[in-house]
Structure formats: structure tokens, C-alpha cells
Amino acid sequence: MHPLRIEEISVRHFRNLTKVDLQPSPRFNVVYGDNGQGKTNLLEAIYLAATSRSFRTAKPGDSVEHGAEIASVRTVLAEADERREQSVGLRAGQRLLKIDGKRPATAADYAVRTPAVLFHPGDLSLSMGGGVERRRLLDRVALYLAPGSLAETLAYTRAVRERQRALETRGVEARDLEQWEELIVRHGLSVMAARHAASLDLAASMSVAFGRIAAPDLVLTVAYEPSAPNDAESYRRELVRTRRVDVKRRGASIGPHRDDLVLRLQGHRMRMVASQGQHRAVVLALKAAEMDVIGAARSVRPILLLDDVSSELDRQRTVSLFAFLREQQGQVFLTTTRPELIEMDELPDPSSVGRVDFAVSRGVISPSDPGAGNLV
Numbered sequence: 260m261h262p263l264r265i266e267e268i269s270v271r272h273f274r275n276l277t278k279v280d281l282q283p284s285p286r287f288n289v290v291y292g293d294n295g296q297g298k299t300n301l302l303e304a305i306y307l308a309a310t311s312r313s314f315r316t317a318k319p320g321d322s323v324e325h326g327a328e329i330a331s332v333r334t335v336l337a338e339a340d341e342r343r344e345q346s347v348g349l350r351a352g353q354r355l356l357k358i359d360g361k362r363p364a365t366a367a368d369y370a371v372r373t374p375a376v377l378f379h380p381g382d383l384s385l386s387m388g389g390g391v392e393r394r395r396l397l398d399r400v401a402l403y404l405a406p407g408s409l410a411e412t413l414a415y416t417r418a419v420r421e422r423q424r425a426l427e428t429r430g431v432e433a434r435d436l437e438q439w440e441e442l443i444v445r446h447g448l449s450v451m452a453a454r455h456a457a458s459l460d461l462a463a464s465m466s467v468a469f470g471r472i473a474a475p476d477l478v479l480t481v482a483y484e485p486s487a488p489n490d491a492e493s494y495r496r497e498l499v500r501t502r503r504v505d506v507k508r509r510g511a512s513i514g515p516h517r518d519d520l521v522l523r524l525q526g527h528r529m530r531m532v533a534s535q536g537q538h539r540a541v542v543l544a545l546k547a548a549e550m551d552v553i554g555a556a557r558s559v560r561p562i563l564l565l566d567d568v569s570s571e572l573d574r575q576r577t578v579s580l581f582a583f584l585r586e587q588q589g590q591v592f593l594t595t596t597r598p599e600l601i602e603m604d605e606l607p608d609p610s611s612v613g614r615v616d617f618a619v620s621r622g623v624i625s626p627s628d629p630g631a632g633n634l635v
């Protein structure tokens with residue numbers, strides 16, 4: 260595994276971060292400040308520069324500072340002995356990606372270059388909620404295993420949209436339906452294959468992580484459950500059969516957009532049986548698995564971003580979170596309103612760990628001595 264780290268970050272007009280220039284630690288970066296000051300905005304900017312995507316919005320214009328036209332995030336990254344610059348420029352409806360000043364051949368080329376994993380309080384929905392977040396997880400992992408899966412997902416989504424438009428405007432006998440359904444089957448099967456491969460890697464890595472985090476006698480299983488048949492002929496037939504209902508429900512009733520990654524504890528669906536603590540353990544295990552699988556795909560240690568570490572930090576959560584952090588050997592950014600909770604001796608090998616604290620106030624971010632936040 261190569262070390263991977265951000266050496267410099269420059270942010271301009273990104274939400275409330277008008278002008279921020281930082282040189283983070285290669286290991287632990289504690290970003291602290293009161294609510295609403297810009298901590299999550301910094302993590303969002305880092306995630307954007309690493310992966311080309313925001314974890315908060317799909318619309319580039321949303322992250323541009325109110326009153327400004329263009330936002331930009333530029334990072335200098337070091338991977339093994341090489342250095343590169345990755346930058347993203349944003350304006351309404353437009354995202355401009357560059358690696359070392361040049362536009363990448365495809366968006367996927369940029370998206371898999373710098374693995375980063377985000378962990379935030381809303382991630383509990385990975386275990387407790389419906390399938391949306393688990394599908395996103397599968398797609399994030401699939402992207403690293405097979406970068407072409409991004410184009411397949413986009414082509415699938417477009418075909419589903421066009422079929423729906425044909426159904427709703429011209430009815431179940433519309434002539435072009437067959438053509439869209441052909442495309443849905445072709446791209447849908449390809450998305451399903453990529454997700455299936457991602458689920459196998461995640462499952463293997465996750466059961467090991469879960470055994471460490473929760474009680475070793477608890478058995479957690481993870482299985483990809485596609486919503487459409489996985490042979491072309493049956494899939495095509497099902498699409499024809501469901502045309503009428505799909506007009507009424509205003510969406511396709513089968514296909515990868517309705518897949519799930521089903522989690523079972525002792526054979527029962529997580530959502531039905533698990534306690535709060537078990538849900539948290541599962542989310543940690545899923546995140547650990549995401550780190551392992553995408554890190555292995557690129558042979559690097561992903562950058563870990565932890566948002567809002569201090570919210571309702573109960574004892575059990577602290578113990579498992581810090582156990583998780585101790586295992587991380589890459590660069591970590593964590594945000595908190597309570598830096599006093601992030602104790603150096605809870606982090607691995609405190610003497611050798613480089614920790615830098617950053618204070619955030621109204622979009623201004625400045626380095627401070629570790630622990631100085633305790634007095635704030």
C-alpha cells in the first residue's frame with residue numbers, strides 16, 4: 260500500500276470558505292469550531308477535490324459561495340514518490356476537473372485517482388434506512404473495481420428515463436419502447452455485474468471487520484439482491500410485462516435503481532432486529548470494508564474524512580470509533596465541536612503521530628496547537 264496524502268489545499272469561494280490555504284498533517288487533522296462555522300464545508304471541499312463529487316449535492320452551483328460565480332478547490336497530493344495537483348472548478352451547471360493542469364479523458368479517470376472515504380453521523384442510515392445509501396456504497400466501490408461502471412450507470416439511467424417518457428407520453432404501445440428496453444437490459448446487466456463483484460469484496464472484508472468491532476459470535480451476512488432477473492431474455496420480458504404498472508407508478512418497477520445490499524444479523528434482516536449499538540457497529544464495519552476494498556483496488560491508503568465526531572459521543576461509540584481510528588494508517592481529517600474529546604493517547608502511537616489542529620470560525624481556518632481548542 261502506498262501512502263497517499265494531501266500536502267496543500269486551497270479553497271476559493273466554496274460555500275462560506277472565501278479563501279482558505281492549508282498545509283495539513285500527513286496523519287491526523289482535527290478541525291474544530293462551533294456549529295455552522297464551515298467545518299463540514301472543508302471536508303466537502305476535500306472530498307470534491309479527491310473524487311470530483313460533493314457528498315452533499317449533485318448540483319455544482321450549490322457549493323459556490325452566495326454572491327460569487329465560481330468556486331475552486333485545488334489540492335497538491337503526494338502518492339508514494341510522486342506529486343500531482345488535482346483541482347475542481349465549479350459554477351452553476353458546470354464542473355471543471357483537472358489533473359496537473361489537464362482535463363482527464365473521462366470523469367471516471369478523475370474519480371478513482373484519489374480514494375477518499377467519508378464517515379458522518381447520517382451514515383447510520385446505511386444500516387437502518389432503505390436501500391439508497393447502500394446502492395450508493397455499492398456504486399462507489401464498483402467504480403474503483405471497474406471504472407467503466409460509471410458510464411454504464413449513466414447510460415442505464417438515461418434509458419430508464421427515456422422509456423418512462425415514452426410510456427407516459429405515447430402509451431404502452433409506443434414504437435421506441437423496445438429500443439429503450441434493449442438499452443436498459445444491456446446497461447442494467449452490466450451495472451448489476453459490477454455491483455455483484457463489489458458486494459463480494461465488501462462482504463469478505465466486512466465480516467472480518469465486524470468480528471473485531473462487535474461480539475465475535477454474532478454473524479453478519481451481506482448479500483447483493485438485484486431487483487431484475489439476471490438473464491437478458493427474462494429481464495426484457497419483465498419490462499414488457501410491467502409497462503402498464505410503470506405508467507401508473509411513474510417509474511420502472513424493476514432494475515438496478517431498486518437493488519439492495521441486504522444485511523442480516525444471525526440470519527434476520529438488520530432493520531428488523533438490530534439494536535442501536537449493533538447498527539453503529541455495522542456502519543463502522545461497512546466503512547472499514549469500503550476503506551479496505553477501494554484502497555486495495557488502487558494500492559493506496561484512502562484519505563479518511565470523519566464528520567462531526569463529537570455528536571452524542573456515547574462511551575460505546577467512542578471505544579469502537581477510536582479502535583477504528585487506531586487501525587487507520589493513512590491521512591485523517593476529523594471535525595468536532597469538542598476537540599477536548601479527541602485525545603492524543605487514543606490515537607495510534609501518539610509520540611510519532613503528527614497531529615495538527617485547525618480552528619474554524621466564520622469560514623476562516625487557522626492552524627492551532629493541538630489541545631488549544633480545549634480552552635476555547
Ligand SMILES: Nc1ncnc2c1ncn2[C@@H]1O[C@H](COP(=O)(O)OP(=O)(O)OP(=O)(O)O)[C@@H](O)[C@H]1O
Binds near residue numbers: 273295296297322
Ligand atoms: N453556498 C453558500 N454560500 C455561502 N455560505 C454557505 C453556502 N452554503 C452554506 N453556507 C454556510 O456554511 C455554514 C455551514 O457550514 P458547515 O456546514 O461547514 O458547518 P459546520 O461547522 O460543519 O457546523 P456543524 O457543527 O453544525 O455541523 C453556514 O453558515 C451556511 O450558511
